[in-house]
Amino acid sequence: MSNALTVALRGLQRKLFHVKQFQQATGVSGPVLKRLEAYLAVLEKWQRTINLVGKASLGDPWRRHMLDSAQLHPLLPADATVVDLGSGAGFPGLVLAIMGDCHVHLIESDARKCAFLAEAARAAGADNVTLHNARAETMAPFAADVVTARAVAALDTLLGYAQPFLKPSTTCLFLKGEKAEQELTESLKNWTMTASQIQSQSDPSGTILKLNTVERLNA
Secondary structure: OOHHHHHHHHHHHHHHHHHHHHHHHHOOOHHHHHHHHHHHHHHHHHOOOOOOOOHHHHHOHHHHHHHHHHOOHHHOOOOEEEEEEOOOOOOOHHHHHHHOOEEEEEEOOOHHHHHHHHHHHHHHOOOOEEEEOOOHHHOOOOOOOEEEEEOOOOHHHHHHHHHHHOOOOOEEEEEEOOOHHHHHHHHOOOEEEEEEEEEOOOOOOOEEEEEEEEEEOOO
């Protein structure tokens, strides 16, 4: 066997391993997995011309992006209306939509990324998505059951973006990294909330911030 073929097969084995491990971790069905694969294929195609995600992360997409997003799904109430802020490449919002049992509003101000999201949603058969080519702060307010975001802004700023979509029972699920505790402390200068931190399944240094009863101080 040639060295080139050996390298190619090892690369394929790594990718298949991640797919299998993702399915084991999340319990998604075969049809849902196929839809996620269709989404990933569109992402890999568009990544050649638009910087949607970090190039290195595409070497391990099922952990870095798919699992990172999918771990929020068990935290959603049934038939949830979800607002995903700064959707970018669709993480976590589009993954959650593909996994089902929710309606997801993808909010993204970049028109090229919106074009990608529209194509990816079509390829994945995600008809439970509403795409908004706008900045969150310019949109007419509406209530969501859940607000999600990944790699959008520091928590204090992010809560300002989320505020138009909050009702007393809304849950915020924000994927954060090593600075989660620091950001939470800073945000408490301007907001009150009930907060819990959940260890990320995809990144040892990652945290899911789960926030409830969020209100701005001196509103």
